[in-house]
Amino acid sequence: MIDNERELIAQLMKGDDYAFRRLIAQYHSLMLNIARAIAGDTFADDVVQEAWVSVYRNIVNFEQRSSLKTWLLTIVSNQAKARLRKESRQVSLDQLDGETPGSYLDGTHFKKNGHWQQSVPRWNNESPESLLEEQQLQRCINRTLDLLPSAQKAAFILRDIEQQSFDDICNILSVSAANVRVLVHRARLTLMQVIDRYQETGSC
Amino acid sequence: MLSCKQVAALASDYLDRNSLDNNTQLKWQIRLHLLMCANCRRFVRHLKITQQVGAGITKHASPQDAEMVWKKLQAHIKEETQSKQK
Numbered sequence: 001m002i003d004n005e006r007e008l009i010a011q012l013m014k015g016d017d018y019a020f021r022r023l024i025a026q027y028h029s030l031m032l033n034i035a036r037a038i039a040g041d042t043f044a045d046d047v048v049q050e051a052w053v054s055v056y057r058n059i060v061n062f063e064q065r066s067s068l069k070t071w072l073l074t075i076v077s078n079q080a081k082a083r084l085r086k087e088s089r090q091v092s093l094d095q096l097d098g099e100t101p102g103s104y105l106d107g108t109h110f111k112k113n114g115h116w117q118q119s120v121p122r123w124n125n126e127s128p129e130s131l132l133e134e135q136q137l138q139r140c141i142n143r144t145l146d147l148l149p150s151a152q153k154a155a156f157i158l159r160d161i162e163q164q165s166f167d168d169i170c171n172i173l174s175v176s177a178a179n180v181r182v183l184v185h186r187a188r189l190t191l192m193q194v195i196d197r198y199q200e201t202g203s204c
Numbered sequence: 205m206l207s208c209k210q211v212a213a214l215a216s217d218y219l220d221r222n223s224l225d226n227n228t229q230l231k232w233q234i235r236l237h238l239l240m241c242a243n244c245r246r247f248v249r250h251l252k253i254t255q256q257v258g259a260g261i262t263k264h265a266s267p268q269d270a271e272m273v274w275k276k277l278q279a280h281i282k283e284e285t286q287s288k289q290k
Binding site for chain 1: 208212213216217220244246247249250254256258260263267269270271277281
């Protein structure tokens, strides 16, 4: 994987267009999610397009002090923050998306004394590997991910899919550590409910 | 003694290594609760599975989208180069 990355970087620095197209295919969706979370849907496409121009121009100067992914994420994050300043919209992600109604934390799942209202549903299939092979579940999860508020989605993708550290996520999204944790937790709980439903009904 | 609701709210912190390292007392309170509460044990187990399933999701751009981005990028670079030459 690391060797692969080194090879890719070498090709990119030589100006190999095919390598650059591979880079876009691999990271565009991730970068778009970051841009949406920071600058909002309206500017996200633009921001990422500008970020790619910047990547294209500056890849020759990439000093490899961080991973390629971290470098790309920093570029798109800076680009998105700059755009937000330019539009002088002071929307901060720290104004967290509200609690999703029906979520595990909205209160209806618990009695007044804090005990579970009903028992936690049982799952027939508790193997992550075999759950990942279920195409229908994959579709359900992807659909739900797309419906998550953009900050939750970006935090979840950065943490659970891209395995970034909490510190890096704080910097990329400009959100406090405590709030990144809340965002990730909320996203996980929503996905957990998707799996709850899937285990019970076999669909979303 | 923590309530189930509190444990549910703290479950991700409990699963993420290191995040409760400077709060050993809270970690032990959660452990103690889990020892006694089958529902919360199941909840935390399911959350962990969710995390593992989530980690396996792949989100790549479609080839069409990637190609579109590449074409726009090329057009942009070309335009800039031409305007510099003028």
